[in-house]
Amino acid sequence: MNTPRPVRTRFAPSxxxxxxxxxxxxxxxxxxxARHNNGTFILRIDDTxxxxxxxxxxxxILRAFKWLGLTWDEGPxxxxxYAPYFQSQRKxxxxxxxxxxxxxxxxxxxxxxxxxxxxxxxxxxxxxxxxLNSRRSLELSELDRNKRIARGDPxxxxxxxxxxxxxxxxxxxxxxxxxDCSLMPDPVIMRGNGSPLYNFASVIDDAQMQxxxxxxxxxxxxxxxxxxxxxxxLGNELPIFAHIPYVAAPASKEKLSKRKLEQYRKNPQFxxxxxxxxxxxxxxxxxxxxxxxxxxxxxxxxxxxLPQGVLNALAxxxxxxxxxxxxxxxxxxxxxxxxxxxxxxxxxLDPDKLNSFQAHWMMQLPVDEKLAGCLPFLIAAKYIPAExxxxxxxxxxxxxxxxxxxxxxxxxxxEYDDFFVDDDKIIYDEKAFDKRLRAPGAADLVxxxxxxxxxxxxxxxxxxxxxxxxxxxxxxxxxxxxxxxxRVAVTGKAVGMGLFQLLWLLGRERCLNRIxxxxxxxxx
RNA sequence: GGCCCCAUCGUCUAGUCAGGCCUAGGACAUCGGAUUUUCGAUCCGGUAACGGGGGUUCGAAUCCCCCUGGGGUCACCA
Numbered sequence: 001m002n003t004p005r006p007v008r009t010r011f012a013p014s015x016x017x018x019x020x021x022x023x024x025x026x027x028x029x030x031x032x033x034a035r036h037n038n039g040t041f042i043l044r045i046d047d048t049x050x051x052x053x054x055x056x057x058x059x060x061i062l063r064a065f066k067w068l069g070l071t072w073d074e075g076p077x078x079x080x081x082y083a084p085y086f087q088s089q090r091k092x093x094x095x096x097x098x099x100x101x102x103x104x105x106x107x108x109x110x111x112x113x114x115x116x117x118x119x120x121x122x123x124x125x126x127x128x129x130x131x132l133n134s135r136r137s138l139e140l141s142e143l144d145r146n147k148r149i150a151r152g153d154p155x156x157x158x159x160x161x162x163x164x165x166x167x168x169x170x171x172x173x174x175x176x177x178x179x180d181c182s183l184m185p186d187p188v189i190m191r192g193n194g195s196p197l198y199n200f201a202s203v204i205d206d207a208q209m210q211x212x213x214x215x216x217x218x219x220x221x222x223x224x225x226x227x228x229x230x231x232x233x234l235g236n237e238l239p240i241f242a243h244i245p246y247v248a249a250p251a252s253k254e255k256l257s258k259r260k261l262e263q264y265r266k267n268p269q270f271x272x273x274x275x276x277x278x279x280x281x282x283x284x285x286x287x288x289x290x291x292x293x294x295x296x297x298x299x300x301x302x303x304x305x306l307p308q309g310v311l312n313a314l315a316x317x318x319x320x321x322x323x324x325x326x327x328x329x330x331x332x333x334x335x336x337x338x339x340x341x342x343x344x345x346x347x348x349l350d351p352d353k354l355n356s357f358q359a360h361w362m363m364q365l366p367v368d369e370k371l372a373g374c375l376p377f378l379i380a381a382k383y384i385p386a387e388x389x390x391x392x393x394x395x396x397x398x399x400x401x402x403x404x405x406x407x408x409x410x411x412x413x414x415e416y417d418d419f420f421v422d423d424d425k426i427i428y429d430e431k432a433f434d435k436r437l438r439a440p441g442a443a444d445l446v447x448x449x450x451x452x453x454x455x456x457x458x459x460x461x462x463x464x465x466x467x468x469x470x471x472x473x474x475x476x477x478x479x480x481x482x483x484x485x486x487r488v489a490v491t492g493k494a495v496g497m498g499l500f501q502l503l504w505l506l507g508r509e510r511c512l513n514r515i516x517x518x519x520x521x522x523x524x
Numbered sequence: 525g526g527c528c529c530c531a532u533c534g535u536c537u538a539g540u541c542a543g544g545c546c547u548a549g550g551a552c553a554u555c556g557g558a559u560u561u562u563c564g565a566u567c568c569g570g571u572a573a574c575g576g577g578g579g580u581u582c583g584a585a586u587c588c589c590c591c592u593g594g595g596g597u598c599a600c601c602a
Contacts, residue, residue, distance in 0.1 A: 014602050046602060114600075130526055131598085156600055174529075175541095183527065191600045198602045222528060222597045243529090246596080251535060253595055269535090269553095316536065316551090323538035324550045343537075345530050346595070353536060353552045363565090405565045468561090483561040495563035 005212045005237075007039025012202065014046040015057035019064035019297040021349065022217070022247035022256045025314045029244055030215045031070045032315070032337040042209060043075030047088045048201055054086075064297035068307045069330070074209075082209045087201050094196040097204050097234060098157055098189065106233045107189060109145055110137045110158045133158070133185045157190040159200070159230060167225040172213075172242035173342045179225040187226050203227050207236040214239045215339070217246040218346070219255065242339050245318045248348040256349060258295045269351045270294060276303060280411045284380035294351070304377060304410030306365070309358030316357075317347045327360055359408045371397045373410040383420035395419075395505075402501040418491040419505065423513045428521070432494035442485040443522055445475075449482055450515045459508045464500040489518040 011027040013019070034041035043065070045058060062076060074080025084090060101107035112134065124131035137155075140148070149155070165181040189200035196204070206214060221243045231238050249256045250269045264270040273294040280303055281287060292299050300310050308330065315333045316326065319342050328336070362370070371393065378384045384392050399419055400407060407413065418426055437443060449471055453459070456467055472479055483499050490511050496502060503511050 012602090016602090048602075110600095117600095125525075128525070154600095177528075179527075185598095188600050193600090195600090197600070202602090217596095218529070219596055220602095223602095245530085248595085253530085255596075313536095318536090320537055322550090326536090326551050347536065350535055350552070356552055359565095403564090406563070408564090479561050481561095487562070493562095497563085499561060 005210070007034055007037035008042060008210050008212045009034045009039065009215055010042040010044050010206070010209065010211050012044040012046045012205075013061050014048075015054055015061065017057045017060060018258075019061045020256075020258065021295055021297055021300075021314075024064060024068070024297050025247050025317055026215065026217050026244065027065070027070065028068075028311065028314050029319070029337075029339075029342070030213075031072075032334055033213060033215060033339060034073075035334045036337045039212070040073045041071075042080070042082075042211070043072040043085065044205060044209070045076060045086045045088075046198065046201070047086055048195055048198060060296075060298055064301070067297070067301045068311055087196075087205065090201070090205065091194070091196075093204055093208060094190065094201055095194070097200075098196075101159065101189075101233060102157070104233075105160070107157050107159050108138055108186075109149060109155045110186070110188070111140075111148060111153055111155045112137060113154070130183050131185060132183075135160075135186065154192050156188045156192055158186040159189045159226070159233070161186050161226075161229060165229075167228050169224065169228060169241060171221075171224075172240060172339045173245075173344060174218075174221070174243050177221070177224075181225070181229070184225065189230075199223055199226050200230065203230040203234070203236070206239055207231065207234065211239050213242060213339075215242045215244060218243045219246055242342070244342050245344060245346040247317055248346040250348050250350060252348050253346050255346070256295060258293070261291075261293055261295065264294075273299075273351055276411075280304075280414060283414050284377055284411075286380075304373065304412070305358055306361045306373075308361040309354065312357040312361065313350075313354040316353075317349065318343045327357070355408070359405075362408055363405055367397055367401050370400045370407065370410075374400060374407075374413040377411050377413055378420065381414055381417075383414075383417060399505055402497050402505060404497070406497065416496070418493065423510055423517055426492040426514065426517075428492040428518070429488070429494055432488050433492070433518075433521075436485040436488045436494070437518060437522060439485065442481075443519055445477070445482050446485050446489050446515055447519060449486065450512055453503075453508065454512060459504065461500045461504045464503050468500075486515075490514045492518075 009030040011023075011030045013023060013027075031041045033039070043062075045054075047054060058076065065072065072078070074082065075085045079085065098107060102109075110133075117133065120134060121131050137145075138160075161181055161184045163182045163184070167179045167181060169177050171177055187199060188197055190196050205211075224241060224243070228238065246255050248254055249260065249264060250267055254260075265274050277292060277294075277299065281292060284302075286292065286302060292302055294300075297310075311330055311333070312328060315328065315337070319337070321328070321336050321341065365373075374396065375384070375388065375393070378396065379386050379388070384396070388396070396413075399416065400413070403413075403416065437446070449468065452467055452471055453464070456463065468479065468482060472482060484494075487496065487499055487502070488494060490502065490506060491514075506514070
């Protein structure tokens with residue numbers, strides 16, 4: 001038991017068509033532990049049920065790993081020494097194990113019907129005693145049994161639980177846990193059609209793939225005694241178990257679940273994320289994707305989060321380094337990650353905190369990388385051509401540069417649509433328009449300053465700054481008296497980046513034209 | 525309901541194993557204030573927690589017992 005084994009961890013998703021953010025956190029912890037120990041991280045696909053279109057169901061999962069940069073050393077697309085990595089292709093292994101167990105009388109054919117089982121279960125419940133299956137099939141003579149098998153009587157294979165035992169386990173995060181086997185029904189390990197059940201296939205695969213650490217969410221804790229028993233029956237070396245807390249819904253202790261989406265829409269923190277999606281996705285033509293929600297990793301990618309932001313937040317969900325370190329790069333997390341610092345209680349996903357990690361990492365990002373992240377959004381929104389030329393890219397990177405820390409998600413660039421639309425297509429914020437441009441004297445000031453801008457030979461940030469300062473000084477005004485109406489006139493909006501930067505980016509022609517248009521609009 | 529797990533600010537957590545350094549630290553959020561042409565950012569400051577009850581001890585967030593609360597799981601799902 002204490003023989004040191006090379007660290008091999010695995011994440012075994014079933015192909016569901018999307019990657020759950022909580023599952024991603026589990027995968028991350030497995031990946032981190034493997035990387036921390038120079039070990040191996042394995043991706044195994046738990047498709048025990050025949051899968052209709054595996055590619056469609058698996059695609060988003062692999063996509064999530066690739067996006068976050070969590071590379072796998074063995075698994076789909078690359079294979080490895082323990083291939084295949086799809087359970088659907090590993091049947092011979094399961095059958096061999098089942099046969100061995102049956103030969104050794106550790107498993108048996110069970111002919112109980114679903115109805116019988118249901119009745120027994122109901123009876124147990126009524127009598128308030130724990131349900132244990134009858135094991136009556138065990139009393140069949142070998143002859144009878146073979147006859148029934150030959151006849152094709154429906155049956156399953158059950159594992160014979162040694163009911164006189166107690167399963168004892170030292171879980172890395174939970175500590176010592178025990179289960180009384182006398183309370184455990186014999187689990188079905190193989191269906192009548194020969195397909196294995198999760199608990200069984202998982203044990204076979206973990207052993208065959210030499211998994212050293214089974215790191216999974218706490219909800220699997222109750223599966224563990226059966227798996228331990230199975231490992232023992234098969235003579236396997238037991239992996240080390242680490243049951244990490246599951247990821248809960250924001251401000252809750254309930255497991256984050258896709259089924260409760262409607263309920264989440266009402267949660268104030270989650271609500272912001274849904275609203276954000278409603279705003280952004282239609283603009284980039286993702287309306288028909290249907291249900292790209294914050295429980296899915298893809299949501300974060302599509303809305304313009306940084307892998308590093310998401311990773312940092314995920315790592316801090318149930319794990320901490322010390323009493324103060326919050327911001328960590330993936331490399332730092334790998335270096336510092338240990339299982340003994342995993343917390344026991346469930347951790348609610350905190351969108352606010354995620355956003356603060358995101359904001360931090362976005363600030364660190366060089367402009368050219370921000371540009372690369374923003375371009376796809378602008379292209380999808382048709383603000384720029386699909387193949388932007390260098391001039392366009394230069395223009396966008398200047399905007400990004402001037403936006404500075406205002407850009408928190410890549411999709412934030414879409415809020416600055418006024419940089420990309422024609423002068424007469426600007427959408428005015430009516431409230432701001434009334435407040436700023438219809439204010440007494442405002443229009444005249446804007447008109448006069450426009451004239452100054454037209455006269456002035458240079459049109460750069462500093463000169464515009466000087467120009468306006470001189471202008472307000474002469475007139476004995478406050479800067480804001482001109483700045484606010486001017487901003488509304490050229491962008492239609494009340495808020496945004498620094499005004500001089502804004503004017504400079506737009507350029508003289510567009511500024512003057514937009515001012516003309518908005519002044520004309522005043523008449524209407 | 526059975527079995528199992530968990531319990532420190534609103535949230536994520538440090539501290540619990542080796543009791544005193546804890547009049548409980550940090551971060552996010554929140555509330556003030558400063559700065560600023562708006563927004564954002566930044567800087568300063570504030571509010572805010574050991575679920576309850578019993579022990580043990582000179583001393584308990586930390587150890588023991590009970591209670592309470594929350595959660596997970598009970599499939600021929602994974």
